[in-house]
Amino acid sequence: MVRDTCGGSRKHAAGSLPSATGCFAFCSLRSPVARPPTAPYLRLVSAARGEQRRATRPKRRAVIIGGGISGLAAAILLARGGWRVTVLERDVRPPVDTPDEAFERWERAGVAQFRHSHTFLARLTWVMRERFPEVLNLLRAHGALELPLTVNLPPGLELGPREKGDGELVLLGCRRAAFEWALDRVARFEPNVELREGIYVEGLASRGAKGTGARPRATGVRIRHLPKPPPHADERIPWHPHKERAADDTPIPQNGRRAVLAADLVIDASGRRSRAAEWLPEVGARAPREKIVHTGIFYFTRFYRLTGRRPPGATAGLVAGDVGWLKLATFPGDNETFSITVGSDIADKPLRALSEPDVFEAMIAAFPQVAVWRRSGVSEPIEGPNTPVLVMGGLSNRLRSFVAQGAPLLDGFFAIGDAAYHTNPIYGRGATCALLSAVALADALAAHPDDPASALLALDARVKREIEPFWVSAAAGDRMSRVRASAAAQSSPAGLLPSLWTLFSAPDRVLAQLVAQALSVYFDHGLVPASRKDGQVYRAVMRVMNMLDDPRTGLLSPSMVARVLPVIAQSLATRGAGNAFPGPTRAEALALIERVQRDRSATRAGTRAPAARPPRRATPPPPGARLATR
Numbered sequence: 001m002v003r004d005t006c007g008g009s010r011k012h013a014a015g016s017l018p019s020a021t022g023c024f025a026f027c028s029l030r031s032p033v034a035r036p037p038t039a040p041y042l043r044l045v046s047a048a049r050g051e052q053r054r055a056t057r058p059k060r061r062a063v064i065i066g067g068g069i070s071g072l073a074a075a076i077l078l079a080r081g082g083w084r085v086t087v088l089e090r091d092v093r094p095p096v097d098t099p100d101e102a103f104e105r106w107e108r109a110g111v112a113q114f115r116h117s118h119t120f121l122a123r124l125t126w127v128m129r130e131r132f133p134e135v136l137n138l139l140r141a142h143g144a145l146e147l148p149l150t151v152n153l154p155p156g157l158e159l160g161p162r163e164k165g166d167g168e169l170v171l172l173g174c175r176r177a178a179f180e181w182a183l184d185r186v187a188r189f190e191p192n193v194e195l196r197e198g199i200y201v202e203g204l205a206s207r208g209a210k211g212t213g214a215r216p217r218a219t220g221v222r223i224r225h226l227p228k229p230p231p232h233a234d235e236r237i238p239w240h241p242h243k244e245r246a247a248d249d250t251p252i253p254q255n256g257r258r259a260v261l262a263a264d265l266v267i268d269a270s271g272r273r274s275r276a277a278e279w280l281p282e283v284g285a286r287a288p289r290e291k292i293v294h295t296g297i298f299y300f301t302r303f304y305r306l307t308g309r310r311p312p313g314a315t316a317g318l319v320a321g322d323v324g325w326l327k328l329a330t331f332p333g334d335n336e337t338f339s340i341t342v343g344s345d346i347a348d349k350p351l352r353a354l355s356e357p358d359v360f361e362a363m364i365a366a367f368p369q370v371a372v373w374r375r376s377g378v379s380e381p382i383e384g385p386n387t388p389v390l391v392m393g394g395l396s397n398r399l400r401s402f403v404a405q406g407a408p409l410l411d412g413f414f415a416i417g418d419a420a421y422h423t424n425p426i427y428g429r430g431a432t433c434a435l436l437s438a439v440a441l442a443d444a445l446a447a448h449p450d451d452p453a454s455a456l457l458a459l460d461a462r463v464k465r466e467i468e469p470f471w472v473s474a475a476a477g478d479r480m481s482r483v484r485a486s487a488a489a490q491s492s493p494a495g496l497l498p499s500l501w502t503l504f505s506a507p508d509r510v511l512a513q514l515v516a517q518a519l520s521v522y523f524d525h526g527l528v529p530a531s532r533k534d535g536q537v538y539r540a541v542m543r544v545m546n547m548l549d550d551p552r553t554g555l556l557s558p559s560m561v562a563r564v565l566p567v568i569a570q571s572l573a574t575r576g577a578g579n580a581f582p583g584p585t586r587a588e589a590l591a592l593i594e595r596v597q598r599d600r601s602a603t604r605a606g607t608r609a610p611a612a613r614p615p616r617r618a619t620p621p622p623p624g625a626r627l628a629t630r
């Protein structure tokens with residue numbers, strides 16, 4: 001049980017919620033039975049906050065570009081740290097009272113993944129307890145789950161007595177819409193946070209020496225007021241897959257009043273599509289250094305609501321498996337919702353048919369551990385049979401640095417969240433990194449209140465320590481996954497070997513590939529099977545996957561290697577027999593897709609054919625869903 005750090009009597013930081021109203025408004029929500037505040041009450045609090053904002057307005061202004069996860073989190077912390085914060089967000093989110101309404105009504109063209117699966121790692125839960133208790137309490141009061149990873153164990157695994165650190169292994173189960181809704185709600189009631197929506201940031205304003213070689217300084221942003229979106233007739237968003245697919249590329253209207261907004265600090269929290277690499281050169285600064293590794297993955301997601309009283313097998317709903325050519329996972333959500341995501345290699349064209357709901361469902365039904373979630377009487381698609389399968393591609397791992405030779409590229413400019421670093425969503429680390437970077441920024445500014453250059457260096461150093469190792473391991477994992485997926489698609493292991501040409505032309509790449517392969521064997525044939533039998537390995541894997549421990553020390557320590565080596569020997573000797581994630585081969589899956597599509601055409605043509613069935617497997621479905629480790 002997470003302890004409320006405020007306990008109703010916390011002295012909030014200067015400029016933060018006053019104990020008389022704010023503390024009651026949010027901390028009283030800490031128990032799931034507490035009643036959420038009513039709309040009139042919130043309006044009253046809001047008016048009081050407006051008064052307070054005017055009365056105690058700090059002088060220094062920070063402008064945050066983007067009101068997504070990192071932007072809202074940074075706004076809350078900076079306002080509490082004595083900044084006057086203006087958040088500029090291109091999308092308009094009408095006020096809603098529940099996560100369900102946010103999921104149904106918010107049009108988020110600026111966040112294409114808004115209605116894709118999100119898992120919220122244990123490190124995130126931990127940060128929420130420490131720095132955002134009101135947001136966590138609000139989520140608890142509105143149906144989010146806390147899922148201890150030491151309770152829902154893979155069948156047969158004994159963890160033994162509780163150990164120090166076990167209490168940190170708690171995932172947060174909710175939809176991204178719910179998470180953003182709770183952050184948004186707390187940010188809106190924070191004095192000294194002004195949230196301006198329907199504002200598009202076009203670029204930076206700067207002072208300093210364009211063309212002189214001296215370092216310029218960001219002094220604000222150039223904004224455009226976007227035309228008001230047309231009201232939706234029934235106030236629900238028609239979330240059609242094509243709309244989602246195109247969301248990132250939707251052209252921004254070019255009309256609208258333009259202005260410049262001055263600020264002491266500019267913070268880019270504008271997500272994966274951040275245009276910082278163009279904005280900086282426009283004001284005479286060097287573009288950030290970037291490393292990019294493409295994930296090569298297509299992401300297919302469908303949302304459901306449980307119809308029974310409990311999830312199947314009374315498990316928490318955590319299932320994850322990687323069979324090389326396909327990755328599958330279920331994501332527990334708030335208010336009896338959950339989602340299933342399937343990831344395939346972008347080069348695997350036949351698997352693109354997974355965007356068709358009947359094909360998607362047939363594929364799920366062929367994997368017993370996921371299939372239990374879709375049995376009749378267990379769940380139904382969240383919007384009925386017309387619930388789309390959302391598709392997303394163009395996903396990459398990107399790491400940006402805004403520091404060169406020990407100095408900022410642009411004074412007074414910071415980047416956090418996806419704008420600075422993001423990884424393959426399959427690792428579920430984005431929201432955690434977004435919160436971590438918001439916290440790191442707030443701490444850096446608190447330590448160097450009058451020296452933004454030192455604050456940026458402090459932020460950069462912390463990111464290198466706490467986030468970059470995970471980025472490096474994700475990028476390495478993706479490089480190897482792509483090689484394996486293309487070898488699987490060609491049904492040949494040849495792709496796994498470096499070509500003769502590469503051997504001579506780029507020996508360092510060959511070395512990198514060999515290291516990646518060795519790590520992949522260590523992971524697939526060692527850590528994963530060992531974590532199903534050995535409680536210590538399970539804990540270590542979970543801690544690294546949940547960003548509680550550094551991947552280099554957590555999984556490669558001598559004691560861990562000693563535990564894992566015998567398992568690798570056994571797994572290689574038996575050729576990985578005892579696959580923990582049973583399901584069809586790729587060839588069987590392709591035949592299944594063909595059958596579903598043939599049956600559909602026949603049904604449409606009126607010549608009814610038998611419904612497609614998943615291929616019969618020798619392995620019976622497990623008694624409950626289980627947690628595989630990759």
Ligand SMILES: Cc1cc2nc3c(=O)[nH]c(=O)nc-3n(C[C@H](O)[C@H](O)[C@H](O)COP(=O)(O)OP(=O)(O)OC[C@H]3O[C@@H](n4cnc5c(N)ncnc54)[C@H](O)[C@@H]3O)c2cc1C
Nearest residue numbers: 066068069070090110118119201271417418425428430431
């Ligand atoms: C398919 C998919 C699945 C994912 N699954 C997970 C998961 O399971 N777990 C997890 O932790 N993470 C996941 N992520 C990553 C997670 O969604 C991001 O890491 C997170 O949203 C980053 O937050 P952010 O605030 O940096 O950016 P965003 O949340 O993208 O917010 C950026 C905001 O900036 C606004 N904006 C952009 N440009 C402008 C502009 N010029 N002017 C004004 N406003 C602007 C946008 O409208 C948006 O509101 C997933 C990502 C994808 C793509």
